[in-house]
Amino acid sequence: MNQGAHPVTVAGVGIHPFGRFPQSGPEGLVGRAVDEALGRAGLGIDAIQEVFVGNALGPGGVAARVAEAIGAFRVPVNRIEQACASGSTALRLAADLVGAGVRDVVLVVGVETMGSGLLELGEDTSYQTRMGLTALPLIYGLKASQYIEACGASETELAEVAARAHRRAVGAPHARFGIDCTAEDVLASPMIAEPLTRLQLAGNADGAAAAVITRDGAGPRLRGWSGAMEWHDPAEVIAAGWDHREQLVEFLAAELYERTGVGPDDIGVVQLNDAASVAEPLYLESLGFAARGDGLRRSLDGRGGAAVNTDGGLLGRGHSLGATGLAMLYELWLQLQGDAGSRQLDPRPKAGLLHSHGLGGDNLFLIER
Amino acid sequence: VDAALATHLASACATCGRRYVPARPRCAFCGSAVEPVALAARARVLACTRVHRAARGALMTAPYTVAWLQELEQDGGSVFLALVQDTGAPVVIGATVALEARTWETGGDAPFLGVVAVPEAG
Numbered sequence: 001m002n003q004g005a006h007p008v009t010v011a012g013v014g015i016h017p018f019g020r021f022p023q024s025g026p027e028g029l030v031g032r033a034v035d036e037a038l039g040r041a042g043l044g045i046d047a048i049q050e051v052f053v054g055n056a057l058g059p060g061g062v063a064a065r066v067a068e069a070i071g072a073f074r075v076p077v078n079r080i081e082q083a084c085a086s087g088s089t090a091l092r093l094a095a096d097l098v099g100a101g102v103r104d105v106v107l108v109v110g111v112e113t114m115g116s117g118l119l120e121l122g123e124d125t126s127y128q129t130r131m132g133l134t135a136l137p138l139i140y141g142l143k144a145s146q147y148i149e150a151c152g153a154s155e156t157e158l159a160e161v162a163a164r165a166h167r168r169a170v171g172a173p174h175a176r177f178g179i180d181c182t183a184e185d186v187l188a189s190p191m192i193a194e195p196l197t198r199l200q201l202a203g204n205a206d207g208a209a210a211a212v213i214t215r216d217g218a219g220p221r222l223r224g225w226s227g228a229m230e231w232h233d234p235a236e237v238i239a240a241g242w243d244h245r246e247q248l249v250e251f252l253a254a255e256l257y258e259r260t261g262v263g264p265d266d267i268g269v270v271q272l273n274d275a276a277s278v279a280e281p282l283y284l285e286s287l288g289f290a291a292r293g294d295g296l297r298r299s300l301d302g303r304g305g306a307a308v309n310t311d312g313g314l315l316g317r318g319h320s321l322g323a324t325g326l327a328m329l330y331e332l333w334l335q336l337q338g339d340a341g342s343r344q345l346d347p348r349p350k351a352g353l354l355h356s357h358g359l360g361g362d363n364l365f366l367i368e369r
Numbered sequence: 370v371d372a373a374l375a376t377h378l379a380s381a382c383a384t385c386g387r388r389y390v391p392a393r394p395r396c397a398f399c400g401s402a403v404e405p406v407a408l409a410a411r412a413r414v415l416a417c418t419r420v421h422r423a424a425r426g427a428l429m430t431a432p433y434t435v436a437w438l439q440e441l442e443q444d445g446g447s448v449f450l451a452l453v454q455d456t457g458a459p460v461v462i463g464a465t466v467a468l469e470a471r472t473w474e475t476g477g478d479a480p481f482l483g484v485v486a487v488p489e490a491g
Contacts, residue, residue: 132427141418149462194419
């Protein structure tokens with residue numbers, strides 16, 4: 001079963017390693033990722049019929065600068081901005097076009113130059129910003145406080161989740177924050193939003209990633225995808241009691257599993273949006289990999305079921321808004337193709353799940369070989 | 370802050386009755402018009418965190434505390450995020466706080482109006 005009328009293939013993926021590249025604009029990072037993706041797909045840039053560029057923080061006209069940098073002329077080039085989900089939303093739109101038969105070959109590029117310090121989405125004079133309510137780590141601090149209260153978790157256990165993510169990234173050449181650290185090291189890093197310390201929050205990274213999406217080609221297929229903006233139904237929230245559930249992700253996962261007939265037990269590897277330590281157990285629960293309240297045990301146990309964020313995820317790889325969703329696809333693709341080097345899972349997974357979260361919305365993708 | 374000014378901080382949907390803090394231009398659930406209402410006097414803490422790095426544009430300097438709150442209203446109040454006044458007392462989940470309207474001088478034409486939660490003793 002395909003989501004559209006036509007099978008959608010991820011013919012090739014590529015990445016520019018995540019790091020700090022203050023001298024490079026987006027156009028300086030995309031070439032390496034695009035060349036690698038086209039090479040894996042066995043295609044040239046002239047085969048590309050449309051380009052989507054996921055980018056959140058770049059200047060106006062960034063899509064044109066990217067197009068010029070990669071030599072994509074006389075085709076539509078579109079910039080997609082949805083904060084941290086910019087790249088995954090670009091991927092979803094490309095999959096929609098190819099699945100519908102509108103295009104045969106689409107290039108998706110995610111790129112970001114982030115700078116340092118707190119992740120900020122631009123200055124504004126909104127009520128929330130003036131009242132100090134928009135520092136993004138505080139949202140995860142709030143969720144962590146809820147999770148600890150509701151599930152009896154400890155701060156040390158949450159720190160251990162982060163330490164494991166950083167250690168997983170040690171084996172990933174494209175990751176920025178591969179650190180051989182312990183929970184004690186994590187707790188000793190500077191406090192940002194209690195109870196979360198700096199090593200429990202995804203650090204900024206400059207980077208780029210790319211994917212070539214083709215109609216019915218060779219390579220892993222996108223079996224299904226699902227995306228929506230956050231919905232807030234105050235009545236439902238109040239009736240249920242505002243707690244640690246990620247309701248939109250639960251909704252999207254249930255929809256995707258029902259549509260594809262694939263469930264969590266069929267998935268060998270997952271990339272989830274661990275922008276903070278507490279996000280991993282929360283999303284393991286909402287994606288159906290752990291029972292409600294059991295996500296932390298699943299994170300720390302780590303045996304059986306899908307492997308999580310094999311390249312360190314956002315915590316270990318670093319967070320590069322527009323590039324993050326495509327970097328997730330990159331790692332899943334390598335794992336499915338048996339090309340992940342020292343990180344390669346054995347047995348090689350047949351199916352992977354991508355979960356991307358951005359300000360206001362989430363995207364899920366099921367990829368199979 | 371007088372009661373009339375404080376009504377700028379909360380709104381309720383004229384159709385479905387859902388409440389919002391801060392006030393919204395339309396109902397987020399049904400899209401209907403909203404009307405200003407009085408802020409609830411008290412709220413319950415659903416989650417809290419102490420922020421050690423403030424974002425650009427904030428009127429306060431770190432560290433400061435914020436909390437997810439639910440207005441204590443007979444028919445169910447708004448769930449919203451608010452600044453918590455530092456009183457030296459710990460802010461814990463399940464505690465009740467008083468809601469107050471405060472103003473800040475920003476150098477503009479009018480002071481900035483916001484909601485502050487004040488922990489209740491005991």
